[in-house]
Amino acid sequence: MGFDSPWTFLAVLALGGAIGFYASRRPRPSALGAEHVRTSYLAGVNFLVNEQTDKALEAFLRAAELDGDTVETHFALGSLYRRRGEVDRAIRIHQNIVNRSSLPPGQREQARYALAQDYLRAGLLDRAEAILEELAAAGAHRMAAMRKLIRIYEVERDWERAISTHEELAKAGRPAQESAIGHYYCELAETARGAGRLEEAKQHLRKARGVQRRFARSALIRADIAIEEGDAELALRLLRRVVEQDAALIVEALPRLARVARKRDADGGSMMATLVDSRPDGRQEFAFAAIVNDALDFPVLETLVRTQFERDETLAGLIGALGKDPATLDSRTVVELAGVLRRLAASTPRYRCAQCGFSSSGHFWQCPGCKSWDSQRPLTRFDLVAGLEGGRAQPA
Numbered sequence: 001m002g003f004d005s006p007w008t009f010l011a012v013l014a015l016g017g018a019i020g021f022y023a024s025r026r027p028r029p030s031a032l033g034a035e036h037v038r039t040s041y042l043a044g045v046n047f048l049v050n051e052q053t054d055k056a057l058e059a060f061l062r063a064a065e066l067d068g069d070t071v072e073t074h075f076a077l078g079s080l081y082r083r084r085g086e087v088d089r090a091i092r093i094h095q096n097i098v099n100r101s102s103l104p105p106g107q108r109e110q111a112r113y114a115l116a117q118d119y120l121r122a123g124l125l126d127r128a129e130a131i132l133e134e135l136a137a138a139g140a141h142r143m144a145a146m147r148k149l150i151r152i153y154e155v156e157r158d159w160e161r162a163i164s165t166h167e168e169l170a171k172a173g174r175p176a177q178e179s180a181i182g183h184y185y186c187e188l189a190e191t192a193r194g195a196g197r198l199e200e201a202k203q204h205l206r207k208a209r210g211v212q213r214r215f216a217r218s219a220l221i222r223a224d225i226a227i228e229e230g231d232a233e234l235a236l237r238l239l240r241r242v243v244e245q246d247a248a249l250i251v252e253a254l255p256r257l258a259r260v261a262r263k264r265d266a267d268g269g270s271m272m273a274t275l276v277d278s279r280p281d282g283r284q285e286f287a288f289a290a291i292v293n294d295a296l297d298f299p300v301l302e303t304l305v306r307t308q309f310e311r312d313e314t315l316a317g318l319i320g321a322l323g324k325d326p327a328t329l330d331s332r333t334v335v336e337l338a339g340v341l342r343r344l345a346a347s348t349p350r351y352r353c354a355q356c357g358f359s360s361s362g363h364f365w366q367c368p369g370c371k372s373w374d375s376q377r378p379l380t381r382f383d384l385v386a387g388l389e390g391g392r393a394q395p396a
């Protein structure tokens with residue numbers, strides 16, 4: 001059986017609740033009270049059918065003051081309001097359920113969990129957090145409350161509590177989220193590094209590696225610290241591992257590699273060449289990274305960019321339209337063209353989430369759209385159309 005709208009469905013449910021109330025053999029309120037409930041309930045159903053949701057809400061709230069048997073209808077009504085984005089109404093409905101004195105403990109918990117979800121939807125994180133922390137201590141909604149709390153702690157950047165809540169979930173038999181925990185330690189490490197507390201940052205990174213081996217983000221931060229401390233060998237070793245591990249991270253590793261290589265003078269060029277040779281399937285990524293990070297002073301990278309100009313049909317066509325042959329460009333022109341593309345890349349999306357498609361010009365380890373970790377992939381082609389339109393990048 002189908003319904004024209006969710007409100008019609010809910011109206012049928014509400015009518016069922018009202019009938020159930022009268023069929024019940026439980027002790028009743030006074031005859032006058034029951035009559036009041038019946039009138040309010042039927043009025044509410046009538047308003048719902050006619051999609052007069054404001055008036056329906058008032059009628060149901062009036063009925064709910066007297067009747068505890070139709071609580072499931074109120075849960076359905078509350079969640080429907082929330083799904084439609086009418087959070088104020090959802091809060092009123094769920095608050096009303098919570099306030100009933102004769103509610104069984106299970107339903108009170110359910111109502112408080114629903115209320116926490118309303119607050120989350122409304123962006124009232126502190127109120128949601130207060131309820132969820134109580135629900136996370138015990139009861140039927142314990143696991144769900146912990147998972148929602150983790151989301152709140154991530155927004156609040158309270159990484160310590162996010163870690164301990166993940167550990168609680170793991171203790172309760174839920175699969176451990178190594179990737180997320182590793183990132184929390186990296187966040188703590190970045191904060192410590194930013195404040196100049198390098199030893200503390202290293203400790204957090206050790207913990208990150210403890211939960212997730214071969215962790216690229218932790219290697220990148222450790223390489224930053226090594227560069228800061230003048231330990232070029234360690235930085236190089238870590239960055240080489242990142243490049244070997246994931247070609248998509250070449251764009252992150254290259255500016256750091258360039259810093260290390262430039263300090264080595266003549267040796268730096270051959271170091272970069274060895275690295276590029278170690279990852280033959282990453283040449284497009286290296287060329288893109290060289291352009292956006294202005295690293296064409298390394299001959300091996302300039303050659304890769306030149307090859308990219310020839311192979312990429314759009315770029316080759318653009319260069320041809322300028323009256324030049326991509327195969328015979330001089331170094332100065334290659335650098336100038338790369339500069340144009342770099343400015344173009346700065347105004348167009350450079351990363352896209354593999355989970356939800358969110359695109360941004362800056363890199364996020366956690367997708368702002370769907371909150372997945374490690375889901376953003378760099379785009380290694382220039383979006384000429386978007387660039388010429390003035391950019392469609394979302395703020396990073």
Ligand SMILES: [Zn+2]
Nearest residue numbers: 353356367370
């Ligand atoms: Zn996403």
